[in-house]
Amino acid sequence: MLWEGGENVEFVRTGYGKNMVKVLYIRRQGRHHSIIELRADVELSLSSRKEYITGGNSDVIPTDTIKNTVHALAKIKGVETIEQFSLDLCQHFLTSFNHVTRARVYMEEVPWRRLEKVNKTQAAVFNIDEQQTQSEERLRKNTNGVEHAHAFIFSMETVRFCDVEQNRADLPVVHSGLKDMKVLKTTQSGFEGFHKDRFTTLQAAKDRCFCTSVYARWRYNKVANVNFDGTWKSVKETIIEKFAGPYDEGEYSPSVQKTLYDSQHLVLERLPEVEEIEIVMPNQHYFTIDMTKIGLMNKDEVLLPLDNPSGNITGTLRRKPHAKL
């Protein structure tokens, strides 16, 4: 009866927690309000596995308490960024309970964007008046109606997420990321010179549409004094910049692979706090519809978006030890 006693089996890992814990955090600075709406998945590992093996629950911090802890720490600590709040949660569980060996928090931010009124004369005034300090300018923006003080619009450009994991006696490991960032360009992309065999039907393309939905996830090489907001925005802007190229001319992409690598390289060049970055760029195909049979010349004006299949290109780039970029 070896299996009943469990002598011949061991756990590879265990973890439990609450998923999709939702919070809307409002920072009220006078009339000016800022928000972060988040969804968190929290997972803990405990030192003994008796709740699994014998059903003894004395060590189990109920998942309901885990949910309440997310709510309570939002109140007690505030939510500056999803990364900082995830770090606070990991630290809380590890310092409050000696029998918690590991805490992991995955958090997504709901993409709310402050309402902005683009008023051309007011915008022009901002640019000329450089003597204003930043905070004065912010105040002015808020009072003259360019940025709304407390109203937001759901703006699904991309979803920001983070993943923080901490083992007892170790430093936390922080990943940040973005997903579902859909971008498209109508030229300055091609794919030529690829390997051919008897099954190849793809024609070389000098000029094609390039559409992808970017997923990027990067690891920080430090935890303290990181500007999580600034780095996140820089990674997003760098990926967009490499995809699109200069605003007038664009930049030629010889393959999704090359664009993916170039954007990762530029991220590591610009952001010393990023140690490693994974990017996934599905190649979402658009085919020019053949209209010759209906007597029309379609010069890449009418295209058919294909739901599937899509190509899938991915890569993870990291710094070599001691490399200077």
Ligand SMILES: O=c1[nH]c(=O)c2[nH]c(=O)[nH]c2[nH]1
């Ligand atoms: O940029 C591309 N990379 C590929 O690997 C590939 N394969 C394919 O059919 N089209 C493309 N495009």
